[in-house]
Amino acid sequence: MDRYRAGPGTRMDLSQWDPNDKSAFPVKKKEGRKQLLELNQRLEALQELLYAEHKHKVLIVLQGMDTAGKDGTIRHVFEGVNPQGVRVAGFKKPTPQELDHDYLWRVHKQTPGRGEIVIFNRSHYEDVLVVRVHSLAPQEVWSRRYEHINAFERLLADEGTTILKFFLHINLDEQRERLQARLDEPAKHWKFNPADLEERKLWPEYTAAYEDALSKTSTEWAPWTVVPANRKWYRNLVVGTVIVETLEALNMRHPEPDFDPADIRIE
Ligand code: AMP
Ligand code: MG
Numbered sequence: 001m002d003r004y005r006a007g008p009g010t011r012m013d014l015s016q017w018d019p020n021d022k023s024a025f026p027v028k029k030k031e032g033r034k035q036l037l038e039l040n041q042r043l044e045a046l047q048e049l050l051y052a053e054h055k056h057k058v059l060i061v062l063q064g065m066d067t068a069g070k071d072g073t074i075r076h077v078f079e080g081v082n083p084q085g086v087r088v089a090g091f092k093k094p095t096p097q098e099l100d101h102d103y104l105w106r107v108h109k110q111t112p113g114r115g116e117i118v119i120f121n122r123s124h125y126e127d128v129l130v131v132r133v134h135s136l137a138p139q140e141v142w143s144r145r146y147e148h149i150n151a152f153e154r155l156l157a158d159e160g161t162t163i164l165k166f167f168l169h170i171n172l173d174e175q176r177e178r179l180q181a182r183l184d185e186p187a188k189h190w191k192f193n194p195a196d197l198e199e200r201k202l203w204p205e206y207t208a209a210y211e212d213a214l215s216k217t218s219t220e221w222a223p224w225t226v227v228p229a230n231r232k233w234y235r236n237l238v239v240g241t242v243i244v245e246t247l248e249a250l251n252m253r254h255p256e257p258d259f260d261p262a263d264i265r266i267e
């Protein structure tokens with residue numbers, strides 16, 4: 001999956017990243033979906049091991065333009081995983097109370113504890129994305145945040161958190177189709193927000209903000225993966241594979257019992 005990793009210190013130019021790429025899994029949709037089911041099973045076993053070992057903490061950050069597929073990724077990649085073992089934290093417009101604190105206050109509270117996987121559906125990155133694009137804070141304020149974010153993620157990593165960040169990369173055409181689908185299908189109307197059309201007009205501004213964020217915050221301790229996300233099944237395979245391979249590399253073990261099972265008789 002190295003091909004999708006935004007290397008630390010490299011200047012990101014998203015026009016050079018193909019949202020239709022399928023070079024890592026050159027298969028058809030049907031086969032891709034089958035491979036995802038296998039990943040789901042591996043992830044299920046790894047999650048249980050993570051919980052049992054009670055040592056590592058795992059933080060998964062999902063970002064992307066509207067309709068990029070953050071919700072769908074969570075639904076499909078974690079299908080079959082014990083719902084007790086995974087927590088999703090979504091970040092919406094901050095409440096007045098949250099705005100009375102620094103922007104990382106609400107985020108830090110949601111980070112994973114030992115044995116836990118937490119998925120961020122949006123994240124502290126909104127504070128250098130939507131906040132920048134809509135000038136919700138002056139430039140001198142948001143421009144300092146990249147450094148805070150790197151330091152914050154470094155703190156989490158130093159204290160035992162494995163951090164994986166995914167940018168779900170779609171293009172403007174794909175977004176049009178997905179927005180249109182939300183209008184065409186009554187069951188999807190609830191997902192349509194007329195304000196998304198205003199956001200869509202700001203695509204170039206969001207792209208620039210994402211390029212800056214990806215360039216400045218892809219670190220060894222918290223790397224970004226740029227996921228080709230025009231095809232949903234492919235997106236799921238890439239995200240699932242990165243997570244599974246990262247968890248496997250932790251070499252987790254079931255804890256040794258502090259009793260000898262052979263000595264125990266159940267009457
Ligand atoms: P959704 O993910 O579609 O439910 O929408 C959540 C909305 O909250 C998006 O429009 C985000 O841009 C917005 N949001 C999330 N975090 C922030 C933030 N820190 N400041 C302002 N808006 C935010
Ligand atoms: Mg939305």
